[in-house]
Amino acid sequence: MLHAVIMAGGSGTRFWPQSRQKLPKQLLRLAGDRTMIQQTLDRCGDLIQPAQSWIVTNAVQAEQTREQLPELPADNVLIEPAARNTAPCVGLAAIHALKRDPGAIMFVMPADHVIGPNEVFQAAAKKAVAVVEADPSRLVLFGITPDFPATGYGYIERAAPLDGVDGAFEVQAFREKPELAVAEQYLKSGSFYWNCGIFCWKAATILEQLKQNEPDTWDRLQTLMQAIDTENYDSVLADQFPQMNSISIDYAVLEQAKGVAVIEAPFSWDDVGSWLAVPRLSGSDENGNTTDGKHTGVDTKNCIVRSTDDHLVATLGVEDLIIVHTPDATLVARRDDSERIKELLERLKQQGDDSYL
Missing domain, CATH: 3.90.550.10 (Spore Coat Polysaccharide Biosynthesis Protein SpsA; Chain A)
Structure with a gap:
């Protein structure tokens, strides 16, 4: 079997x-x-x-x-x-x-x-x-x-x-x-x-x-x-x-x-190795943005934005960013720094902020 x-x-x-x-x-x-x-x-x-x-x-x-x-x-x-x-x-x-x-x-x-x-x-x-x-x-x-x-x-x-x-x-x-x-x-x-x-x-x-x-x-x-x-x-x-x-x-x-x-x-x-895989899998709008959750953008290009249905992320005049909102932490990073997120988590660990890991 x-x-x-x-x-x-x-x-x-x-x-x-x-x-x-x-x-x-x-x-x-x-x-x-x-x-x-x-x-x-x-x-x-x-x-x-x-x-x-x-x-x-x-x-x-x-x-x-x-x-x-x-x-x-x-x-x-x-x-x-x-x-x-x-x-x-x-x-x-x-x-x-x-x-x-x-x-x-x-x-x-x-x-x-x-x-x-x-x-x-x-x-x-x-x-x-x-x-x-x-x-x-x-x-x-x-x-x-x-x-x-x-x-x-x-x-x-x-x-x-x-x-x-x-x-x-x-x-x-x-x-x-x-x-x-x-x-x-x-x-x-x-x-x-x-x-x-x-x-x-x-x-x-x-x-x-x-x-x-x-x-x-x-x-x-x-x-x-x-x-x-x-x-x-x-x-x-x-x-x-x-x-x-x-x-x-x-x-x-x-x-x-x-x-x-x-x-x-x-x-x-x-293999969905980083946030950069999400646009490849989910597609992007005419401005190159891939969003999930509540988002409003003006002059926003090539951004990955993820939030919840009850929290608005508003962007103005930005491009090539990863913005991820959760109830207790928010990430804002350049797309070309996506592989460096582990450095951020190592810093949190050093600061004793293990509750965010």
Whole structure:
């Protein structure tokens, strides 16, 4: 049976002040009428039922996650007691899926990407599942065809095509985030994809790979698996999970394993990395402004303005600004400083203003 695994952590920095530690971007409505995590689950449609859908998050965000996804069984929101990157995250979901379904196939995805159309995404998911069903040892990734020489993404280099599967290839190598000149070469070659962090594999297979490459983590996962559905689960989780090696599933398994395949993603994809993504996703008016909430502007150009329905933001004679109002904090920044928001949050931390983080 197919299981969705949605990785939903995050520290809530890039979209501050709307995003916070308790409300990271996947819990925000940034593109459309639903929050990003709701859209991620919606994207699966009838392909994956709520009972086979798992969210992996942390204790601070768990309650809000359950409130936003009431169709999910409460026990399907898995809580990490400590941040340990994606390998332990995937392992935690794998033992739960396997405990419930010995033949579980996992479709793993981040909670904070914008992807569409849904029917194209589902067709691609079915192709990945077919590859795994044909060869249960396969680990399948999705690659995004690059349209510019990005230096902020890892790359997947493809090798020979998979027999009988259109748009699927063996993986030649994984490449770190490149310098611009190297990224330009990747783009020109046509044999590289952006690694978007969407995976498909058998739960039993990924656990076997963790056993080979991260044996200590595997041992702790086995201990934890024995405690599932017992009164000791929470205490065993609190003891074992924080001791797991903090490492990504890419480094822990994918870059070591054989039989890794990449499918060229037929869907559109955006990782929504900063406020600058919002105009790209939601569009702009004739003056280049993207607004959400109550706003009135005169001689205002190329601004991103977000507020609430009961608070007016009025702008006069400004351009190229990000203005975000919330009940307890307001951000005013130049658009080209969007990546520096983390500096602002570090200053707040130094000042002891943790309540705004």
